[in-house]
Amino acid sequence: SQELEQSPQSLIVQEGKNLTINCTSSKTLYGLYWYKQKYGEGLIFLMMLQKGGEEKSHEKITAKLDEKKQQSSLHITASQPSHAGIYLCGAVDFGNEKLTFGTGTRLTIIP
Amino acid sequence: EAGVAQSPRYKIIEKRQSVAFWCNPISGHATLYWYQQILGQGPKLLIQFQNNGVVDDSQLPKDRFSAERLKGVDSTLKIQPAKLEDSAVYLCASSPWTARDGYTFGSGTRLTVV
Numbered sequence: 001s002q003e004l005e006q007s008p009q010s011l012i013v014q015e016g017k018n019l020t021i022n023c024t025s026s027k028t029l030y031g032l033y034w035y036k037q038k039y040g041e042g043l044i045f046l047m048m049l050q051k052g053g054e055e056k057s058h059e060k061i062t063a064k065l066d067e068k069k070q071q072s073s074l075h076i077t078a079s080q081p082s083h084a085g086i087y088l089c090g091a092v093d094f095g096n097e098k099l100t101f102g103t104g105t106r107l108t109i110i111p
Numbered sequence: 112e113a114g115v116a117q118s119p120r121y122k123i124i125e126k127r128q129s130v131a132f133w134c135n136p137i138s139g140h141a142t143l144y145w146y147q148q149i150l151g152q153g154p155k156l157l158i159q160f161q162n163n164g165v166v167d168d169s170q171l172p173k174d175r176f177s178a179e180r181l182k183g184v185d186s187t188l189k190i191q192p193a194k195l196e197d198s199a200v201y202l203c204a205s206s207p208w209t210a211r212d213g214y215t216f217g218s219g220t221r222l223t224v225v
Contacts, residue, residue: 042218045216101155104151
């Protein structure tokens with residue numbers, strides 16, 4: 001199954017600053033999901049990427065999948081307190097069609 | 112469309128007691144997943160159903176955990192007896208068929224075993 005590594009594990013950013021979270025896979029990614037989670041709650045879908053070089057944006061969040069389909073990044077522009085939470089990447093496991101998750105990145109936004 | 116429904120939202124039990132969680136997926140979604148998330152870690156798949164059949168339960172601790180999806184719609188996950196290390200958030204998700212069709216999570220059940 002997929003091994004996903006997220007970096008950094010935690011991030012403290014001043015409000016208004018930009019930030020990037022990375023997700024690296026040991027294998028080719030056949031689909032990559034990004035989710036946001038409030039502590040101890042369910043996962044909120046952000047974006048899904050499938051094609052090499054694909055980039056999607058929603059409001060101030062942009063996600064990219066590299067050409068080799070082994071790394072994805074999530075970029076937040078002009079961060080706000082509402083962006084605080086845990087960001088998780090999940091890879092589609094080819095053949096089993098389930099998601100395997102990274103360990104998550106905890107984002108804190110300070111005023 | 113209505114999302115994935117889970118209940119209860121929170122549960123506190125003593126070790127060695129039993130507990131059950133319920134999940135109702137999005138209408139028409141054939142595939143249902145149960146995940147366990149220890150706080151500070153990523154979710155780990157416990158069991159995957161497609162309609163009422165089990166696709167993958169390799170990570171389910173079968174000595175104490177059981178799950179069923181009898182009519183291919185809603186599902187129940189049970190722990191009996193619970194251990195302290197079962198304290199976690201239990202997440203249910205569903206997809207139309209495969210993970211690439213879309214993967215929607217419920218709000219989770221936070222279990223504390225004392």
